[in-house]
Structure formats: C-alpha cells, structure tokens
Amino acid sequence: MEIFLDLNEIKIKEYLQNHPEFLDNYVLSHVEPDHIQTWLERKKNDKNRDLCAVSIPKSCMHSESHQMIQDLSLTLQHQPTKYDVLVELGNCISSAINADGFTLFLADEGDDSLYIYMGQNARGEAILTLAKTNEVEVPLYVARQRKAIRLSRNNGDYSNYFKKKPKIGHILCQSIQQPDGKLIAVIEFFKHESGYAFQDEDEDIAYSYIIWGGIALHYAILCMNMNKNKKLNDFLLMVVRSIFQDMVSMELLVPKIMNYAQRLVDADRASLFLVDSKQQELYATVFDVGNDEQQEGKSSPDIRFKMGTGIAGIVAETGKTENIKDAYSDPRFNHEIDKQTGYKTKSILCMPLFNQTSIIGVVQMVNKRNGFFTEEDEKAFEMFAVYCGLAVHHTKLYDKIRKSEQKYKVALEVLSYHSTCAESEVQRLVPQLDNQFPIIDDYHFNSFAYGDDDKVCFAVHMFEDLFGLRRFDRQCLIRFTLTIRKNYRNVPYHNWSHGFSVANTMYTLIKKTSDVFRPIECLALYIAALCHDLDHRGKNNKFMADTESPLAAIYSTSTMEHHHFNQTVAILQNDGHNIFSKLSYQEYKQALSLIKHCILATDLALFFPNKSKLTVLIETEKFTWSSKEHRLMIQGIVMTASDLSASAKPWDVQEKTVKIIFEEFYDQGDAERKAGKTPIPMMDREQPNEQANSQVGFLSGICLPCYKTLYKLIPETKPLLDMVQFNLNKWRKIAANEETL
Numbered sequence: 001m002e003i004f005l006d007l008n009e010i011k012i013k014e015y016l017q018n019h020p021e022f023l024d025n026y027v028l029s030h031v032e033p034d035h036i037q038t039w040l041e042r043k044k045n046d047k048n049r050d051l052c053a054v055s056i057p058k059s060c061m062h063s064e065s066h067q068m069i070q071d072l073s074l075t076l077q078h079q080p081t082k083y084d085v086l087v088e089l090g091n092c093i094s095s096a097i098n099a100d101g102f103t104l105f106l107a108d109e110g111d112d113s114l115y116i117y118m119g120q121n122a123r124g125e126a127i128l129t130l131a132k133t134n135e136v137e138v139p140l141y142v143a144r145q146r147k148a149i150r151l152s153r154n155n156g157d158y159s160n161y162f163k164k165k166p167k168i169g170h171i172l173c174q175s176i177q178q179p180d181g182k183l184i185a186v187i188e189f190f191k192h193e194s195g196y197a198f199q200d201e202d203e204d205i206a207y208s209y210i211i212w213g214g215i216a217l218h219y220a221i222l223c224m225n226m227n228k229n230k231k232l233n234d235f236l237l238m239v240v241r242s243i244f245q246d247m248v249s250m251e252l253l254v255p256k257i258m259n260y261a262q263r264l265v266d267a268d269r270a271s272l273f274l275v276d277s278k279q280q281e282l283y284a285t286v287f288d289v290g291n292d293e294q295q296e297g298k299s300s301p302d303i304r305f306k307m308g309t310g311i312a313g314i315v316a317e318t319g320k321t322e323n324i325k326d327a328y329s330d331p332r333f334n335h336e337i338d339k340q341t342g343y344k345t346k347s348i349l350c351m352p353l354f355n356q357t358s359i360i361g362v363v364q365m366v367n368k369r370n371g372f373f374t375e376e377d378e379k380a381f382e383m384f385a386v387y388c389g390l391a392v393h394h395t396k397l398y399d400k401i402r403k404s405e406q407k408y409k410v411a412l413e414v415l416s417y418h419s420t421c422a423e424s425e426v427q428r429l430v431p432q433l434d435n436q437f438p439i440i441d442d443y444h445f446n447s448f449a450y451g452d453d454d455k456v457c458f459a460v461h462m463f464e465d466l467f468g469l470r471r472f473d474r475q476c477l478i479r480f481t482l483t484i485r486k487n488y489r490n491v492p493y494h495n496w497s498h499g500f501s502v503a504n505t506m507y508t509l510i511k512k513t514s515d516v517f518r519p520i521e522c523l524a525l526y527i528a529a530l531c532h533d534l535d536h537r538g539k540n541n542k543f544m545a546d547t548e549s550p551l552a553a554i555y556s557t558s559t560m561e562h563h564h565f566n567q568t569v570a571i572l573q574n575d576g577h578n579i580f581s582k583l584s585y586q587e588y589k590q591a592l593s594l595i596k597h598c599i600l601a602t603d604l605a606l607f608f609p610n611k612s613k614l615t616v617l618i619e620t621e622k623f624t625w626s627s628k629e630h631r632l633m634i635q636g637i638v639m640t641a642s643d644l645s646a647s648a649k650p651w652d653v654q655e656k657t658v659k660i661i662f663e664e665f666y667d668q669g670d671a672e673r674k675a676g677k678t679p680i681p682m683m684d685r686e687q688p689n690e691q692a693n694s695q696v697g698f699l700s701g702i703c704l705p706c707y708k709t710l711y712k713l714i715p716e717t718k719p720l721l722d723m724v725q726f727n728l729n730k731w732r733k734i735a736a737n738e739e740t741l
C-alpha cells in the first residue's frame with residue numbers, strides 16, 4: 001500500500017531537521033562524492049546564497065556579527081585571555097543559533113586529551129577538568145576529524161552519548177583552530193529536548209562566527225604572548241639589573257628568578273640544583289619555590305644526589321631539556337625526593353643552565369597546573385634559562401668576590417697589626433729627639449755611618465726642621481716614621497737606608513733652595529722621598545711583569561711605583577699614623593696627589609720623556625715656574641735626582657753603594673736564571689767585569705742628564721752635578737782598566 005504523505009517543503013525540512021541522520025545516511029549512501037564536492041564548492045563560492053535568509057535575516061546576522069565584534073572588541077581591550085575570547089565566542093554563537101548553552105573543551109597538543117573548561121581563577125588561570133574519554137566521544141571525534149557534528153537524542157549512532165546528558169535533546173559540536181591549523185578547542189552547543197534540532201544554517205552560522213572568533217582568538221593569543229613577552233622582558237631586565245647594578249648575592253636573586261620561572265610556565269613548584277663538579281653531584285640551592293611571591297625558596301643543602309640520578313641528574317649530564325608528562329611512569333624518575341618531601345610529582349619540565357663553557361645547574365619546574373608543560377612553556381623557559389644561567393654564574397662570581405674581599409680584609413688586618421710599630425718603640429724614641437744632631441743638610445752626607453734607629457731620629461728631625469710642629473703631631477710623626485722603616489724590606493739596596501738617604505738628599509735640596517717650591521710641594525716631595533720604595537722586593541718592574549706577579553696584574557704600568565704609593569696611603573690610614581690629620585681637606589687632597597705624582601716619577605721609564613719635554617722647554621726658554629705643569633715636571637726631576645743621589649755622593653760612598661746595588665742585581669739575575677731566563681749582563685753575577693761598564697752607561701745615560709737639567713733650573717744643586725761628573729770619570733778609568741776598584 002502506497003502511503004501518500006502530505007508532504008510539503010516545510011514538513012520535509014522539519015522532518016530533516018528532526019532526523020539529521022536520515023539526510024546524512026541518504027547523502028552518504030546515495031550521493032556521489034564528486035557531487036558532494038560540487039555542493040561544497042558551490043556553498044563556499046555561492047555569493048548569492050544567503051546564509052541569513054535560511055536562519056537569520058542578513059541584517060540580523062549583520063547586526064549579530066556586529067554585536068559580536070563589539071563584544072569581542074570590548075573583551076580584547078581588557079587584555080583577554082584565550083579563555084575570555086572562547087567564552088565570548090560561545091555566547092555569541094549560542095544566541096545566534098538559539099542554543100540553550102554550550103560546553104567548551106580545551107585541547108592539549110601534547111596528546112589528544114580534552115579538558116572541560118570550568119572557568120578562571122583570580123589570576124586568569126583556567127580551571128580545567130580532564131574529560132574522561134568515554135564521556136566525550138563526540139567532541140573527541142570532532143577534535144580528531146576537525147568535522148562538525150549535529151545530533152539529536154533519537155539519533156541511533158550516538159544514543160549512548162545522550163544517556164549521560166539528561167534533558168538535552170540536540171547538540172552541535174564544532175572545532176576551533178588557529179589560522180595555522182593548530183586545534184584550540186571544541187565547542188559543543190546544546191538544546192533541551194523541547195527545542196528544535198540544529199539546522200544546516202545553524203552550523204553555517206556557527207562556522208562563520210568561529211572564523212571571526214579564530215581571528216579574535218589569534219589576536220588574543222598574540223596579545224597574551226606580547227604580555228608574556230613583556231613580562232619575560234621585564235623579568236630579564238630585573239635579572240640583568242640585579243646582576244649588574246644591585247650585584248645581589250645568590251641568596252637574594254635566585255628565589256626571585258625561581259618565583260618568576262614558576263609563574264612563567266604555571267608550575268606548582270620550582271627548584272634550582274647546582275652542579276658540584278668536584279663531587280659530581282647536584283645540590284639544591286633553592287628547592288620547592290611555591291607560587292606565593294613572598295615564599296622564599298627553602299634552601300635545602302641536605303638534598304644532594306649524584307649526577308645522572310633522576311630527571312635533573314640526567315639533564316645535568318646530557319644538557320638536554322626533558323618535558324615529562326607523567327613522572328612516575330618514567331623509569332628515570334627518582335622517587336626518593338618525593339619520599340623525603342611528601343610531595344607528589346606528576347609533570348616535570350627540566351632545563352640545563354650553562355655558563356660560557358659548561359653546565360652549572362638545572363632548573364626544574366614541577367606539576368604544571370592544569371595539564372602538562374607545553375611546547376610554548378619550553379620555548380619561554382629556554383629564554384629564561386639563558387638568563388638564569390647568566391644570573392647564577394654572576395652571583396657565584398659575586399659571592400666569590402665577596403669571599404675574597406672578606407679574606408682581603410682579614411689579610412689587611414693581620415698585615416696592619418704586624419707592619420705597624422709598637423707604642424713602646426715610639427716612647428723609646430721620643431727622648432732621642434732632644435739629642436744633638438750631626439750636620440745632615442749636606443749632599444755628601446754619608447748615611448752608612450749611622451744605624452737604622454739613628455736614621456729614624458734624623459728623619460723625624462728633618463721633617464720637624466722643614467715643617468715645624470704647629471700643624472703636625474710629634475708622636476704621630478714618630479709612629480709614622482717607625483712604621484715606614486718597618487715596611488721597607490731587608491733587601492740589599494732598596495731598604496730603609498735607601499729610603500732615608502733619598503729623603504736626606506731631598507731635605508738638603510729643599511733647605512738649600514728655599515722658596516723654589518711651595519710648602520705643600522715641599523711636604524709632598526719630602527714624604528714621597530721617604531716612602532718612594534716602600535715594600536720593594538729587590539726586583540724591578542720587568543721582573544714583576546715577566547714572572548706574572550700579582551702586583552703586575554694589579555698595576556700594568558709603573559708596577560712597583562704604584563705599589564709604593566699604595567703602601568704609603570695604607571700606612572697613613574693606620575690608627576695614629578695620619579701625619580696630615582691637621583691639614584684641611586683641600587690640603588690633604590693636594591698633598592696626596594703630589595705624593596703620588598712624585599713617587600710615580602721615580603720610575604725611570606717616566607724619567608726619559610719627562611726630561612726630554614723639560615729640556616725642550618728650557619732650550620726654547622718656555623719653562624715658567626708659574627706653570628703648574630712645568631712645576632710638576634721639575635718636581636719629577638728632583639725626585640729622580642734624589643733617588644739616584646748615591647751616584648752624586650763622594651766616591652767612597654758611591655763605590656760602597658754600587659757594591660750593594662749589584663748584590664741585589666745579581667739576586668734578580670739568579671732568580672731569572674732559575675726561571676729559565678738569561679739575565680742581562682748587569683744582573684749576571686757570572687759577568688762581574690760588566691760592573692764598570694754598567695756604571696758608565698748608567699751615570700752618563702741617566703744620572704748626568706738628570707743633574708744637568710736640574711742644574712739649569714736650580715743652580716744651587718751644582719754640587720750634585722759636579723760629583724756625578726767626577727764619579728763618571730772614575731768609572732770610565734776603571735772600565736778602561738786605567739784604575740781599579
């Protein structure tokens with residue numbers, strides 16, 4: 001019996017809407033794929049096809065999409081999260097297709113799990129629940145196939161699916177992907193049983209909105225990434241500032257970094273392990289930094305384990321990042337620490353930290369909130385790890401520097417104690433200052449005739465004679481001079497006797513040339529002469545450089561002369577030693593500046609250029625005592641003249657001094673030979689006949705030019721010039737074997 005159904009277009013449509021599977025089955029079993037493809041092409045390209053006419057008037061669609069864009073743009077203005085955009089999109093589509101609601105499933109590209117979106121917490125972090133596979137077969141199908149599905153309760157294929165969804169009669173499930181095709185989410189709209197089934201045009205409308213939404217979402221993700229990048233840049237700036245400006249110690253900087261890192265990848269815990277390369281172990285520097293900004297990482301020095309142990313140990317060995325989704329299913333995971341802490345590790349993101357040459361540590365993020373650590377987390381973490389390595393490396397350096405500074409301070413304290421004179425020595429010397437002094441303002445004064453204690457008395461007496469005691473304290477002066485003597489080493493030539501002798505020549509020159517130099521210049525010249533070779537080791541600057549001595553590392557030029565000045569300042573800074581304490585700040589500053597200039601001028605390497613410039617000024621009659629620069633130049637010459645004044649002493653003193661100088665030269669030559677170097681003839685004790693020739697060279701090449709220049713500007717120094725000339729002639733005769741020593 002043929003049944004004629006009273007069918008018309010509306011009833012057919014109604015039937016098809018209520019029985020979508022009927023149409024699906026018909027098309028899938030009766031229509032050729034090519035024909036379906038033609039339909040799809042036509043649908044995409046059919047400009048005239050009016051989506052809205054089918055379900056919503058274009059104006060309404062237009063106004064709807066206009067409203068959606070307005071809503072979305074409002075959302076986007078408030079720096080949306082990805083979830084804000086998805087929820088807004090779902091709301092827009094729901095109202096456009098008259099859905100009673102929707103469920104949002106978030107995808108994890110790590111695997112094809114879906115997470116049911118339950119909302120956001122105060123920090124804008126999504127609250128997700130892992131969807132049980134057997135409860136989401138439809139969204140899972142859509143996620144895998146990227147195909148929309150429309151179902152109604154009486155649809156045979158998925159009737160079980162509706163059993164878990166009481167009161168829901170119809171669903172429309174669609175995937176949402178980024179422009180690059182990456183799956184973001186699946187959205188399942190639903191209607192209660194009383195509603196109509198979703199239609200084609202509902203699917204089309206949802207599809208159209210999702211296109212818009214995808215763009216908005218892409219923008220939102222860009223915005224979030226920009227925010228994240230801004231936060232990352234702000235963090236990196238903080239790290240760099242901490243490293244290079246605050247120079248904070250490890251204790252302060254690393255917890256900051258770990259707190260940031262833990263927030264960066266949304267981890268529940270963060271730990272930093274450093275490599276103990278000697279023990280081949282890792283130890284926790286900061287362990288279990290929580291999500292609370294204030295919570296400082298608990299430093300757990302007792303958490304130590306061998307390299308290669310656990311995920312962190314393996315990363316420290318291999319230098320490769322590990323992203324573990326389920327720690328306990330990874331045989332490499334070390335359960336021991338969980339046992340110690342009672343904390344359950346699920347997911348781990350672990351990254352090596354490098355300095356220029358090696359792995360210095362491992363940063364470990366534990367338990368990603370809501371799921372697993374993503375590829376995006378790994379990328380962000382990689383950048384962070386570079387700066388974390390930089391920070392750790394520099395804080396370790398600063399910690400070493402701080403420890404060295406403390407050791408240096410201790411060494412200085414010890415040195416200061418042992419290198420300053422005792423009060424008893426001061427008291428013992430005071431009465432001696434009232435004794436009768438020999439005539440010592442004499443260029444030919446022979447210091448060999450007196451002992452070291454006498455020389456201390458003479459030195460204090462010379463100072464008081466030149467500068468009086470109105471602005472100086474005698475006890476302080478005695479203490480200062482005794483400590484100066486103590487800080488000359490017991491070497492053959494560059495000892496206290498040499499320091500005193502140079503000061504004596506300077507004293508004589510100042511006494512016999514009154515009014516050439518100003519008081520502050522005289523004070524500086526005298527103290528510089530007394531201190532100019534403090535702590536000399538009997539080796540010259542070349543030796544200090546060749547042997548890579550620490551002093552040469554500190555002072556690359558005029559090595560010993562800088563050290564002599566540094567020692568002078570150190571002694572002035574000792575309690576009870578500051579002879580300048582009654583000077584004004586300006587006078588003190590000027591005195592120290594002049595003392596530095598004078599001591600550095602005793603470096604013969606500086607003598608030659610200084611003398612040449614001065615000679616030109618003299619010969620062109622441009623030298624003027626009113627020029628500060630010219631005064632400094634002549635002060636330099638005066639220092640050298642005093643320093644080499646042994647060459648201008650009577651012959652018996654010169655001959656005795658030279659023996660001592662060569663003793664020291666030969667000691668240096670022996671040390672050079674021991675170091676595998678060949679000493680110059682002057683320092684080679686195996687070439688003793690070189691002495692006379694060396695002296696001819698030294699007196700003619702250095703001393704005579706020095707005293708000639710000095711004489712042109714300070715004629716009162718003629719006795720020095722005459723005696724040098726005499727001694728030079730003696731050395732020439734000896735060198736020519738016309739005389740013997």
Ligand SMILES: Nc1nc2c(ncn2[C@@H]2O[C@H](COP(=O)(O)O)[C@@H](O)[C@H]2O)c(=O)[nH]1
Pocket residue numbers: 494532533540602603604643644646647658661682694695698
């Ligand atoms: N060959 C000689 N060298 C001498 C003599 N007197 C000093 N010197 C060297 O000159 C410098 C002076 O600088 P100083 O501040 O260290 O005293 C030093 O290197 C002496 O070794 C000499 O008579 N002959």
